[in-house]
Amino acid sequence: MVGEAGSGGRLLAISDLHVGYAENRKVVDGLRPESPEDWLLVAGDVGETVAHIERTLGTLAQRFARVVWVPGNHELWTPPTDEVTLRGEERYRHVVDVCRRLGVVTPEDPYEVWRGPGGPVRVVPLFLGYDYTFLPDGMDQAAALAEAYRQGIVCTDEHMLHPDPHPSREAWCATRLTQTRARLDALDDTPTVLVNHYPLVREPTRILRYPIFAQWCGTTATADWHLRYRAVVMVYGHLHVPRTTFHDGVRFEEVSVGYPREWTRRTYPPRLRQILPTPEGDLPEWPSTQPPR
Numbered sequence: 001m002v003g004e005a006g007s008g009g010r011l012l013a014i015s016d017l018h019v020g021y022a023e024n025r026k027v028v029d030g031l032r033p034e035s036p037e038d039w040l041l042v043a044g045d046v047g048e049t050v051a052h053i054e055r056t057l058g059t060l061a062q063r064f065a066r067v068v069w070v071p072g073n074h075e076l077w078t079p080p081t082d083e084v085t086l087r088g089e090e091r092y093r094h095v096v097d098v099c100r101r102l103g104v105v106t107p108e109d110p111y112e113v114w115r116g117p118g119g120p121v122r123v124v125p126l127f128l129g130y131d132y133t134f135l136p137d138g139m140d141q142a143a144a145l146a147e148a149y150r151q152g153i154v155c156t157d158e159h160m161l162h163p164d165p166h167p168s169r170e171a172w173c174a175t176r177l178t179q180t181r182a183r184l185d186a187l188d189d190t191p192t193v194l195v196n197h198y199p200l201v202r203e204p205t206r207i208l209r210y211p212i213f214a215q216w217c218g219t220t221a222t223a224d225w226h227l228r229y230r231a232v233v234m235v236y237g238h239l240h241v242p243r244t245t246f247h248d249g250v251r252f253e254e255v256s257v258g259y260p261r262e263w264t265r266r267t268y269p270p271r272l273r274q275i276l277p278t279p280e281g282d283l284p285e286w287p288s289t290q291p292p293r
Contacts, residue, residue: 009037009065009116011123011193011276015237016045016072016256019052023260027270028056033064037116040064041123041275043237043255044072044197049082054098061102066112068105070125071095072197072238073216077160088164088172092127107180113190118276121232122187126180126196128222129173134202134214141215148212155216177221184229193275195235200225201247204239204254226250233275242273251278 018024040060046053053075061067075095078087086094096106107127114121132141148154166172198218205214217238226234233251240258257263257270
């Protein structure tokens with residue numbers, strides 16, 4: 001059964017908290033709702049260790065009426081510093097179990113309906129991964145990966161994000177796409193807010209300082225999902241370039257905090273982004289010249 005909750009407050013979002021950094025833990029300390037009915041969408045990369053993830057999401061779940069989480073790539077790493085040594089699918093399922101104990105909604109749970117201002121909309125947390133299809137023109141996957149190594153712009157996923165038991169990260173992505181499409185195709189026509197760690201379309205990655213990094217930033221298989229699944233807003237992170245853009249008339253919100261070396265250079269502090277109700281007046285610009293992750 002689809003969950004239904006929310007009659008007031010705001011639907012807020014943030015991502016890429018990276019709480020392994022003390023400066024970012026202070027950012028989390030300051031994340032507070034304005035209303036007891038505020039919901040918070042967390043679009044991945046809370047931290048690298050299960051302890052950091054559990055502590056942070058547990059804190060936020062105590063403050064907000066509802067917390068909805070999707071995994072980023074960092075939550076799926078198996079770093080040598082983490083006493084939890086699970087890999088791949090088992091690691092993801094373990095973090096899902098942690099979230100459920102905390103009352104945090106995950107991509108494995110029923111999609112709840114936000115009935116506050118700007119609703120009703122169905123909040124859809126997604127875990128899809130990437131499949132190396134955001135490629136430079138004229139390059140195939142092998143050539144793009146080789147070029148990334150030549151430039152020294154290689155995502156740490158290549159060393160710490162294990163796809164077990166899937167044969168590759170792109171195979172895991174293909175499985176998640178199939179499973180998720182089946183769920184979404186079964187929904188009614190209620191508008192949605194789609195939440196994913198990666199953008200569902202390629203365009204946001206084109207501003208990256210190092211374009212070769214885009215291959216770790218999503219999949220072309222989702223290029224029409226914001227239209228096909230009736231999105232009023234698409235929320236994502238990962239790029240560490242917080243900004244508002246529009247694609248096919250749909251608002252896309254990149255809501256990441258990023259690393260201290262990035263956000264401390266900006267003219268605005270890390271803060272929660274209001275997703276619904278739509279902010280009045282012109283939507284703000286979120287300029288950034290930061291490099292990719």
